[in-house]
Amino acid sequence: xxxxxLVLADVRDGKLRNVSLESLAAARxxxxxxxxxxxxxxxxxxxxxxxxxxxxxxxxxxxxxxELDQYTTDxxxxxxxxxxxxxxxxxxxxxxxxxxKDLSPRIxxxxxxxxxxxxxxxxxxxxxxxxxxxxxxxKAFVKKVFKEGTVFATLRPNNIEKGEADSGxxxxxxxxxxxxxxxxxxxxxxxxVKKSTxxxxxxxxxxxxxxxxxVKSADGFKPLEELASLLGGAVGASRGACDSGYCDYALQIxxxxxxVTPDLYIxxxxxxxxxxxxxxxxxxxxxxxxxxxxxxxxxxxxxxxxGDLFEVVPLLTEEFxxxxxxx
Amino acid sequence: MNILVxxxxxxxxxxxxxxxxxxxxxDGVEFVINPYDEYAVEExxxxxxxxxxxxxxxxxxxxxxxxALRTAMAMGADKGVIVDIExxxxxxxxxxxxxxxxxxxxxEDLAFDxxxxxxxxxDDGSAQVGPRLAELLEIPHISTITKLDIDxxxxxxxxxxxxxxxxIDSSLPILVxxxxxxxxxxxxxxPGIMKAKKKPLTRLExxxxxxxxxxxxxxxxxxxxxxxxxxxxxxxxxxDIKDQAKELVQLLRNExxxx
Numbered sequence: 001x002x003x004x005x006l007v008l009a010d011v012r013d014g015k016l017r018n019v020s021l022e023s024l025a026a027a028r029x030x031x032x033x034x035x036x037x038x039x040x041x042x043x044x045x046x047x048x049x050x051x052x053x054x055x056x057x058x059x060x061x062x063x064x065x066x067e068l069d070q071y072t073t074d075x076x077x078x079x080x081x082x083x084x085x086x087x088x089x090x091x092x093x094x095x096x097x098x099x100x101k102d103l104s105p106r107i108x109x110x111x112x113x114x115x116x117x118x119x120x121x122x123x124x125x126x127x128x129x130x131x132x133x134x135x136x137x138x139k140a141f142v143k144k145v146f147k148e149g150t151v152f153a154t155l156r157p158n159n160i161e162k163g164e165a166d167s168g169x170x171x172x173x174x175x176x177x178x179x180x181x182x183x184x185x186x187x188x189x190x191x192x193v194k195k196s197t198x199x200x201x202x203x204x205x206x207x208x209x210x211x212x213x214x215v216k217s218a219d220g221f222k223p224l225e226e227l228a229s230l231l232g233g234a235v236g237a238s239r240g241a242c243d244s245g246y247c248d249y250a251l252q253i254x255x256x257x258x259x260v261t262p263d264l265y266i267x268x269x270x271x272x273x274x275x276x277x278x279x280x281x282x283x284x285x286x287x288x289x290x291x292x293x294x295x296x297x298x299x300x301x302x303x304x305x306x307g308d309l310f311e312v313v314p315l316l317t318e319e320f321x322x323x324x325x326x327x
Numbered sequence: 328m329n330i331l332v333x334x335x336x337x338x339x340x341x342x343x344x345x346x347x348x349x350x351x352x353x354d355g356v357e358f359v360i361n362p363y364d365e366y367a368v369e370e371x372x373x374x375x376x377x378x379x380x381x382x383x384x385x386x387x388x389x390x391x392x393x394x395a396l397r398t399a400m401a402m403g404a405d406k407g408v409i410v411d412i413e414x415x416x417x418x419x420x421x422x423x424x425x426x427x428x429x430x431x432x433x434x435e436d437l438a439f440d441x442x443x444x445x446x447x448x449x450d451d452g453s454a455q456v457g458p459r460l461a462e463l464l465e466i467p468h469i470s471t472i473t474k475l476d477i478d479x480x481x482x483x484x485x486x487x488x489x490x491x492x493x494x495i496d497s498s499l500p501i502l503v504x505x506x507x508x509x510x511x512x513x514x515x516x517x518p519g520i521m522k523a524k525k526k527p528l529t530r531l532e533x534x535x536x537x538x539x540x541x542x543x544x545x546x547x548x549x550x551x552x553x554x555x556x557x558x559x560x561x562x563x564x565x566x567d568i569k570d571q572a573k574e575l576v577q578l579l580r581n582e583x584x585x586x
Contacts (some may be wrong), residue, residue, distance in 0.1 A: 062503055073468065075457075098488045105421065105455035114422055114546025117453040130550070136450055139344040140351065143551040147544075163502045186467035186497055193518050194494040201489045206584075231586070244381035249473075249508035250490045255340040256362045256507055264585040275340040282555060285583045287575065293563070302561040305571050305579055315572035323586065 002034035002126055003151075006089035008039035008080060009052060010097050016040075016048050018204055019095035019157040024050040024056040026122040026160050030091055030129050030151075034088065037061060038171075038259055039083045046173070053171035055163055061086070061172045067180040070192075071274070074185045076103050079178045081110065084240035088151065091129065091224060093122050096154035097203070115152045116144045120159040120261070137278035152204060157204045158261055195250065198235040202251070207233030207264045213240035214269015214290065221247055223313040224268055230320055236260065240278045254279035266316075268309040272297030289313065328380035328477075329438040332404065333428055333460065334364035336388055337397035346552055360395045363445025366505035369512040370475060371443050372403035372563035378477065381405045383437055387412055387427055400523035401515030402517045407528045408435060414533055421451075425459035427543060430536045432464065435529065438501060441482075446504035448472045449488065454504075461502035471506035483584045509573055 010017040027036045038057035045062035096098035108115040121132035142207040209228040237251040255278040265283035288301035337355040382404040396407035447454035461468035474485035486493040487506045564571040
């Protein structure tokens with residue numbers, strides 16, 4: 001059964017996010033011969049056509065209103081609703097990102113649709129699309145299907161493999177006009193304060209270096225930041241570190257906080273309370289560094305070093321530097 | 328100011344999950360107010376303390392969920408509404424829950440200037456019900472807020488956007504969803520707990536609401552619940568700490584192939 005699939009491209013700072021390419025891979029899989037359309041919003045939208053085409057979009061709908069350069073719920077809502085009505089898709093995917101989480105439920109409510117959010121796996125079984133998603137922050141998983149209506153899902157970054165770019169692949173480009181009058185926007189973004197380290201977002205980071213109570217102070221995060229920055233990764237934290245005021249709650253990983261699945265998770269001075277493990281134990285490779293050999297974090301770690309993080313982390317940074325210098 | 332808070336009772340985050348007969352077992356589980364909803368309750372009480380008014384807490388859930396409302400009332404909420412949907416034949420989804428909440432607010436004539444919800448529940452983690460409810464009530468919403476100021480009709484918030492902060496202005500009526508960092512929820516005081524027992528609580532069943540089953544029927548269904556595969560015990564490195572660091576980097580490169 002072929003399906004027409006719509007993917008909303010997720011753009012941050014004018015750049016296409018990886019999750020959009022991952023969504024295109026999922027879209028191609030479930031299209032089964034149908035057409036895949038990507039929609040992209042903002043005055044820069046036309047610049048993003050090529051990567052969308054190269055990763056599987058047959059058609060790219062661009063909405064170039066400058067009012068959509070900054071995400072607002074009402075602005076994106078108007079544009080996305082118009083796109084959906086224009087395409088009339090069988091399946092809709094967005095990222096499970098700040099944009100997708102804010103917009104998709106609202107669109108689903110307006111159009112009377114179901115929505116399966118935070119999907120980590122998309123499969124076809126007996127002609128149905130089956131979504132796997134974590135519950136209890138990954139302590140368990142469920143498989144979900146649609147009983148009726150348009151299939152609609154938000155996909156978690158970093159879980160579905162994006163396809164290889166096919167540089168020869170082209171898409172039909174269509175421009176859609178959307179009215180975004182000022183009085184449509186009931187929430188106004190006055191300013192954006194950038195806080196994320198080196199622009200690497202926790203939910204999309206391939207490598208995370210994370211600190212717990214063992215870092216002892218805000219300054220204690222410095223060696224972790226150095227290692228993360230060397231590896232192009234992001235810094236995370238346990239609830240213990242956040243509650244102690246060593247870092248911002250935005251860094252918290254766990255059942256409260258963010259759930260992450262990087263390729264490499266380096267836990268420094270984190271004991272491994274169950275609420276933290278829920279947020280990171282599905283990482284592909286886990287390294288634990290802790291003074292206490294009995295710390296529960298070692299039970300989920302692939303590699304462990306029993307030692308003082310303030311001694312071990314700088315040594316690791318040094319060794320990584322050597323390794324990276326060889327290449 | 329009329330303040331509504333929608334909350335859900337969830338497992339304590341320290342609970343382990345076990346599956347029995349294809350369902351998550353509730354045996355011996357300790358229940359709490361969903362931590363994100365607890366921020367919403369706290370913020371609602373602070374708004375009331377500052378601006379005056381009334382805080383109503385609403386939940387959908389079985390009888391045990393009344394305890395979550397009583398806790399919120401012990402913190403300072405004024406009254407509660409619990410909707411029991413046990414008679415619902417099929418498993419509800421987010422579409423169902425948002426519809427029931429909207430119907431409850433409309434039919435119980437719950438006046439509101441602001442509605443607060445947690446941005447997600449730590450059990451299902453779908454982060455849908457807040458924005459859905461705002462759409463059904465035709466009011467704007469701002470999700471994942473970490474700071475809230477209200478001055479007259481004017482609303483200013485700080486919104487967490489994956490680590491960055493957006494400063495957003497809007498106006499009442501509005502729905503906001505609470506992100507961690509919004510506040511530090513208070514513990515109920517003993518007099519608070521005593522008072523909460525006498526605060527008004529409305530119990531509703533689906534039949535009390537003007538909804539037909541078809542309209543609220545779930546659009547999605549769960550076909551399997553399973554635990555993640557158990558991780559094999561890993562390798563604890565030995566020897567001189569410098570050599571361990573060197574070995575680890577080599578292992579990450581050559582064995583795990585993540586660097």
